[in-house]
Amino acid sequence: MRFALTEDQVALRDAVTAPLAAGDWDALAGIGVFAAMTDLGLDETDLVPVLEEVGHAAVAAPVTATAFVAAPLLLALGDDRAAAGTLRVAVAGPGGLTPFGGHADLVLHLDGGTARAGGARVKASTVDISLDAVASTAGEVLTDDPALVGAAAARAALGHAAELVGLGRRMLELTVGYVKQRHQFGAPVGSFQAVKHQLADAYLGLEFARPAVLAAAWALREGAGAREAVDGAVVLAADAAHAASRAAIQCHGAIGYTVEYELHRYAKRAWALAALATPGDRLDALATTIGLPKEL
Amino acid sequence: MISLLDTAEEAEFRAEARDWLRANVPGPLPSGDTRDGFAEHLHWERALFDAGWAVVSWPRRYGGRDASLWQWLIFEEEYYAAGAPQRVTQNGIFLLAPTLFEFGTPDQQDRLLPRMAAAQDLWCQGWSEPGAGSDLAAITSRASAVEGGWRLNGQKTWTTRGAFSTHLFGLFRTDPAAARHRGLTYFLVPLDADGVTVRGFGRLDGDEGFAEVFFDNVHVPADAVLGEPGSGWQVAMSTTGSERGLTLRSPGRFLHTAQRLIALAAAQGDRLRPAVRERVTRAWLNARAYQLFTLNQVTDLVEGRAPGARSSLNKLFWSRLDIELHEIALELLGGEAVLDSPWTRGFQFSLAGPIYAGTNEIQRNIVAERVLGLPRA
Numbered sequence: 001m002r003f004a005l006t007e008d009q010v011a012l013r014d015a016v017t018a019p020l021a022a023g024d025w026d027a028l029a030g031i032g033v034f035a036a037m038t039d040l041g042l043d044e045t046d047l048v049p050v051l052e053e054v055g056h057a058a059v060a061a062p063v064t065a066t067a068f069v070a071a072p073l074l075l076a077l078g079d080d081r082a083a084a085g086t087l088r089v090a091v092a093g094p095g096g097l098t099p100f101g102g103h104a105d106l107v108l109h110l111d112g113g114t115a116r117a118g119g120a121r122v123k124a125s126t127v128d129i130s131l132d133a134v135a136s137t138a139g140e141v142l143t144d145d146p147a148l149v150g151a152a153a154a155r156a157a158l159g160h161a162a163e164l165v166g167l168g169r170r171m172l173e174l175t176v177g178y179v180k181q182r183h184q185f186g187a188p189v190g191s192f193q194a195v196k197h198q199l200a201d202a203y204l205g206l207e208f209a210r211p212a213v214l215a216a217a218w219a220l221r222e223g224a225g226a227r228e229a230v231d232g233a234v235v236l237a238a239d240a241a242h243a244a245s246r247a248a249i250q251c252h253g254a255i256g257y258t259v260e261y262e263l264h265r266y267a268k269r270a271w272a273l274a275a276l277a278t279p280g281d282r283l284d285a286l287a288t289t290i291g292l293p294k295e296l
Numbered sequence: 297m298i299s300l301l302d303t304a305e306e307a308e309f310r311a312e313a314r315d316w317l318r319a320n321v322p323g324p325l326p327s328g329d330t331r332d333g334f335a336e337h338l339h340w341e342r343a344l345f346d347a348g349w350a351v352v353s354w355p356r357r358y359g360g361r362d363a364s365l366w367q368w369l370i371f372e373e374e375y376y377a378a379g380a381p382q383r384v385t386q387n388g389i390f391l392l393a394p395t396l397f398e399f400g401t402p403d404q405q406d407r408l409l410p411r412m413a414a415a416q417d418l419w420c421q422g423w424s425e426p427g428a429g430s431d432l433a434a435i436t437s438r439a440s441a442v443e444g445g446w447r448l449n450g451q452k453t454w455t456t457r458g459a460f461s462t463h464l465f466g467l468f469r470t471d472p473a474a475a476r477h478r479g480l481t482y483f484l485v486p487l488d489a490d491g492v493t494v495r496g497f498g499r500l501d502g503d504e505g506f507a508e509v510f511f512d513n514v515h516v517p518a519d520a521v522l523g524e525p526g527s528g529w530q531v532a533m534s535t536t537g538s539e540r541g542l543t544l545r546s547p548g549r550f551l552h553t554a555q556r557l558i559a560l561a562a563a564q565g566d567r568l569r570p571a572v573r574e575r576v577t578r579a580w581l582n583a584r585a586y587q588l589f590t591l592n593q594v595t596d597l598v599e600g601r602a603p604g605a606r607s608s609l610n611k612l613f614w615s616r617l618d619i620e621l622h623e624i625a626l627e628l629l630g631g632e633a634v635l636d637s638p639w640t641r642g643f644q645f646s647l648a649g650p651i652y653a654g655t656n657e658i659q660r661n662i663v664a665e666r667v668l669g670l671p672r673a
Contacts, residue, residue: 001306001366002299003588004595045298176668191671196664197657203668204612211588218298232581287577290558293565294573 003211003218005049012042013049020057028063029085037072038083044068044155044217048162052210055166058269060130062100064159065091070108073115073152077143082106091156092136093276097124101134109138110153113146128268154220154230160277161213161230161237167270168206168237168244174263175199175248182253195251202247205240212236228289231282238274245270300591302370309363310370316347317378327641328384329505334460337384341415351389351413358405359413365594373548377555384457388412388419392465395534399482399523408484422452422466422485422509423532429454430658432467433476433529437511439468439483446470446521448485448514456652458507459496462487467528480528484520491515501644545614547587553621553642554583560628560639572627579620586613605666608659615649615656622646 005013012031019027028034033050036042047068054063070082070089081087090104098107098118107118119139126133143149176199179190189195212233219229245267249256256263288294302310322340326333344350345359353368354360363371383389389412396405411417428434437450452458452466464485471479487494491514496504523531561568561576590610593603622643626633633640650656664670 001302001591002297002595003591004298004599006297172668176670180669180671187673188671190664191673193657193661193673196668196670197660199668199670200612200660200663203663204609207606207609208582208585208589208613211592212585214298214592215300215588218300222301232584235578235581236585283574283577286581287573290577290580291562292558292573292576293562293568295566295568295570 003214005214009046009049012036012046013053016050016053017057020053020059020063023057023059023061025061025063025085025088028067033063034067034071034085035083036067038075038080043221044158045214045221048158048213048217051159051162052166052169052213055163055269055273056170058130058167058170058266060100060132062088062090062104064163065089065100065104065108065156068159069110069152069156070106072155073108073143073148076145076148090136092118092138094278096136096138097126097276098134098136099126099131099272099276101136102132107134107136108142108152109136110149110156111138113149114144115142115149115152116140117142126272128265128272130265130269131272133272151220154226157234157277157282158213158216158220158230160273161209161216161233164237164241164270164273164277165206165210165213167266167273168202168209168241171241171244171248171263171266171270172199172202172206174266175251178255179251189251189253198247198251202240202244205236205243209233209236209240228286231286231289234277234282235279235286238277238279241270242274306366306370309367310374313349313371313374314378316349317374317380320347321378321380324379324638325381327501327503327505328382329457329499329501329503331460331504334384334457337381338415338418340381341383341385345414350385350415351393354393354409354413358409365598369546369548369590369594372546373551376546376548376552379552384460385412385415385418387421387456387461388417388463391421392419395465395482395522395531398534399531401519404484404519404522417463418457418461419463419465420455420458420461420507420509422455422458422464424454425451426453430655432532433480435467435469435480437466437468438472439470439481441470441525442515445515445517446481446483448483448491448511448516451508451510453506453508455507455509457505458487458509459494459504464509465522467532470525470528474526477529479526480532481525482522482528482531483516484522485511485514485516489514489516500647501641545610547583547590550583550586550614550617550621553618554580557621557625557628560625564628572624575620575624575627579617579624582613582617582620586610586617589613605662608654608662608667611653612656612659612663615646618646618649619643 015031032040051064066082066089069091074082082089087105089106090098090101092098092107092109101107101121109116116138117140118136120137121134124133124135179195180188182189216229216233219226255261325336328334328337348361351360352363352371356362425435439446439448467480468483470481491512493510494507496507499505625639626643665672
């Protein structure tokens with residue numbers, strides 16, 4: 001057994017933080033983020049640390065969908081444009097709701113073992129306005145190979161989980177910084193146990209979600225117990241990011257309940273991604289997988 | 297490269313451990329926190345020792361099998377999966393031993409470790425005092441230098457299995473003039489020494505699993521000191537790392553409890569309420585998350601990245617998980633939860649988790665201050 005990032009994986013992760021912060025799609029393509037799963041021969045365990053950084057940066061572009069979901073799927077169908085970074089691809093969620101569908105070149109629908117290209121798009125108003133979401137209608141069939149489509153759908157879910165961990169980390173970092181400089185009663189509010197304990201608990205949730213995300217990446221790579229591992233990673237990451245958003249807003253006080261300060265962007269992105277990742281359905285599926293009977 | 301699969305060598309070790317445990321694990325024993333139950337557990341500990349499974353990660357010359365940290369973790373997984381008894385020797389082999397390996401003289405190691413492994417010497421931890429719990433540095437038990445050694449006076453309390461143990465490791469103040477954390481010394485004390493009085497008393501579950509230990513002019517020789525006189529705090533902190541981290545609570549224990557919980561829930565068939573079904577699933581998922589966290593931590597340890605204050609994260613997580621698993625079981629049991637049973641006993645014991653090894657309030661302070669970097673009060 002060996003279960004930690006390699007030096008190469010850490011190096012790739014660290015290389016993407018600056019272009020992600022700048023929202024520089026071409027720089028990401030230059031590093032090979034979109035070709036990682038194809039030309040570069042990297043795998044899911046190499047990419048999830050990168051996707052955590054995508055979440056951390058709250059990038060307003062479909063980086064995860066293009067690099068992690070579309071590039072390997074489309075290449076298997078003979079189309080290398082996503083891997084080259086020249087085709088921006090968004091992935092439709094439940095009901096055709098598609099983050100970054102507004103300026104994507106292609107919307108992918110991955111339902112019931114079939115991959116379809118999106119047809120008509122209608123702008124959707126969402127909690128996170130930077131999400132540029134649309135309601136997309138499924139159109140032309142791209143493939144009905146269940147292995148290809150299943151893997152793509154699992155990667156889409158795992159991508160959400162990885163981003164959620166990154167978003168949670170971003171909210172926590174922001175809050176730690178704030179409570180160190182915000183003074184009340186003559187002391188930094190971060191010196192009070194009531195604040196410390198909330199942030200320690202939020203951190204705890206994130207630190208226990210991250211290994212589950214990495215383990216699900218490994219399971220996808222190996223094709224062993226992948227569905228169960230991805231479902232579990234989504235549930236843990238969604239819970240952890242939600243808890244981090246709650247602690248972050250509370251520990252900021254009133255400034256956290258404004259749009260004049262950046263925290264709301266990460267919180268809303270986390271709420272949106274968690275909703276799209278359907279953790280409730282996944283928890284239900286997990287219950288069946290571990291052998292629990294269900295009321296009829 | 298990441299892999300969650302056993303190597304060939306690890307698989308072989310796992311098979312060997314599993315086979316031996318299947319053939320040798322006794323049926324349920326009475327609680328090891330009672331006098332009679334403790335005696336029965338000692339038979340089991342000696343069987344483990346004779347077969348070389350008592351302290352797998354130790355060197356062979358002390359009764360171990362030089363197992364790697366991975367193999368230790370595998371053994372723990374198989375141990376709990378086999379339904380094997382609690383380890384009544386744990387305070388010695390899991391808490392004191394790592395400290396002895398780090399700070400002990402060769403003579404102390406040769407003298408103490410083989411007897412500890414063979415469950416001949418049984419160690420309890422003497423830290424808490426009536427006036428010093430979370431604030432461990434407030435201890436007032438003292439040791440004075442005398443001809444040929446030290447003289448101990450004072451009182452320890454909440455000492456787990458103290459009434460059944462033969463030895464105590466603990467902190468005593470050797471320099472009353474020094475600041476709180478300084479002037480403490482780590483002592484290794486035989487409980488049959490003149491002047492030691494041990495009084496056992498009941499824990500929440502009624503078992504005599506606690507004791508208070510009184511020291512009245514107890515003489516110990518100079519080599520009863522572990523580490524340097526005055527350096528007791530640093531020596532003790534290495535034990536707390538073990539206690540909070542994975543060596544005391546490996547994931548195998550909670551995975552096994554989660555499997556028992558799933559079986560209990562599945563037995564309800566169609567009567568299993570959706571809300572409870574969901575809670576069982578979350579608890580199982582948390583046990584799995586603890587396992588994955590520790591696999592990551594073991595990799596870091598093996599590759600030389602010490603967890604430091606992050607061992608407080610283990611403690612916060614496993615103590616909450618243990619309560620979660622047992623609370624759900626009580627809900628599943630319904631009216632039967634009034635009966636004395638392994639689940640109701642386990643629930644009561646789980647409530648100690650957020651208290652011992654440093655309360656969870658202290659652990660959250662440690663995480664906030666030493667991991668997140670928040671200012672001290």
